[in-house]
Each structure stands twice: as structure tokens, then as C-alpha cells.
Amino acid sequence: MFNRYVGIDYSGRLAPVSRIAELQVFSATPTSNPEPILVPSAGAQHWSRKDLAAWCIRELMRDSRSFFAIDHGFSFPAAYMRRHELTSWNQFLKHIHGLWPTDRDHMYVDFVRKKNPPSGAPHELRLCEQWTESAGSVFDFIHPGAFAYSTHAGIVWLHHMRQHPGLLDRVHFWPFDGFEVPMHKSVVAETSSSLFHRRFAGGDRGRDEHEAYSVAMWLKQVDGRGSLERYLNPPLTPPERQIAEIEGWIIGVY
Numbered sequence: 001m002f003n004r005y006v007g008i009d010y011s012g013r014l015a016p017v018s019r020i021a022e023l024q025v026f027s028a029t030p031t032s033n034p035e036p037i038l039v040p041s042a043g044a045q046h047w048s049r050k051d052l053a054a055w056c057i058r059e060l061m062r063d064s065r066s067f068f069a070i071d072h073g074f075s076f077p078a079a080y081m082r083r084h085e086l087t088s089w090n091q092f093l094k095h096i097h098g099l100w101p102t103d104r105d106h107m108y109v110d111f112v113r114k115k116n117p118p119s120g121a122p123h124e125l126r127l128c129e130q131w132t133e134s135a136g137s138v139f140d141f142i143h144p145g146a147f148a149y150s151t152h153a154g155i156v157w158l159h160h161m162r163q164h165p166g167l168l169d170r171v172h173f174w175p176f177d178g179f180e181v182p183m184h185k186s187v188v189a190e191t192s193s194s195l196f197h198r199r200f201a202g203g204d205r206g207r208d209e210h211e212a213y214s215v216a217m218w219l220k221q222v223d224g225r226g227s228l229e230r231y232l233n234p235p236l237t238p239p240e241r242q243i244a245e246i247e248g249w250i251i252g253v254y
Helices: 049-060 078-083 089-099 109-113 147-163 207-224 238-247
Strands: 004-009 024-029 032-036 066-070 171-173 186-190
Touching: 004 049, 004 207, 024 207, 032 207, 049 066, 049 147, 049 186, 066 207, 078 238, 089 147, 089 238, 109 147, 147 171
Parallel strands: 004 066, 066 186, 171 186
Antiparallel strands: 004 024, 024 032
């Protein structure tokens, strides 16, 4: 289905312009195994979240049909949506962008947390998190590298991507735009790299490198086997699908 598979291991540490070793990007094609994508900024050894978002936008504007899987939460539990009367993912993105300005150059997630913006409890889970132990709650800030940090740092960049005029007709944000993916569009989806990292030998890669590698390799393999479409349509009931269309889903959870 796709010409390129990109796995991104994310991090919510530090600031958007900070160079973070945990941010890793690997890319594969149907005929080549995943390789690391080097930072395009001259002299930089590691990615920053700001650079990564700009790179994603540029690459998704290319003609090649791609599947980008990013390891952070794309949305919050339905209970949060009800509390704040949010009825669509677009409303949610705008809402979070106003409350969590973690796209500002020197803004840490913890700086915003000190202002006590609306949040939730660690026991609140999305449906996809109830289906797997690999992803924690988007509200569980147990340590600086927690899934909640990555989520609160990353969602604002999804807002930038969603609003970018060059991506409007090119990108399908799965499953918020529907579980069925149009044949001419690239996909941006949430993943959990811990779902896949044990399936492949680590070699000489570090943990974060291997997790990004594993996401790209899994996408390449399941698409090559003709099975990716099955994972894009998990066996959810109609009420569960309605929940997932606002809460999101993790590609690979089935």
C-alpha cells in the first residue's frame, strides 16, 4: 500500500529546540530495511522536536505515499472530552494548543504543568490503552521520560501538521479521518514502539534507535505481507469505533 515507512521514537524531555538523543527516526521502503534519518541541521547530532516537526511536514508533502508512525499519544480519553465538551479531534487539537504551548522554543512540559492546566487522573485510560499493556496513561507523569510527557509535548506539533495547507489533501490522520485510508494519501498514526522492539534483533543500535527501527520494520513487513489493511481496521464494535475516532488508536493493537 505504501512506498515508505517511517518509525519515530519520541521524547517529551527538555524544550522543543533541545537536541535530544531519545528522538530517533528510521525510514524503510518496500525493498530496503530501515535506516536512520540524520538531522538536516548542519552540525547537529540529535533531533529536536521543532526540527522533527518541520522535517515531517516537508517529507509528507513529497509525492511518495508514506506511512509515518509516531510514538506518543495523539488524543485524550473520552471522559476528558466530555468534561470539556469536545466533540471532534480538530476541536481537541485547538483546545490543547491553547492550554499546552509546548511548541514555544524554550517551554518545557513541566513549565506548563506548574500553571495547573486541565488534566486527568492516571487511572483514566483510552480504549486502545485498555487493549494493551505497552502504553501508559496520557496523564501519568511518573518520570521525565514518561508517555505523558511525550504526548503533551507532541500533540501541539500534530496541530501544526493538521493546519498546514500543504498537507490538507495529502495526509490521512488515522483513525481521526476514518479507519479507511484513501489510496492516494499518506498516513500519520500513533504507535507504541514497545509493541515491536522484541520482534527484531537489536544489533549495535541503542534502545531508542532500535525502537524507531522496529516500528519502521514492522510496517514494512506487514504491508509486504498484505496485512497492514487488517491493522488499519481493528475488530471494534460500532460504539467502540465512535470512541476511537476521537480518542485515537495505536497502530499494531488488534
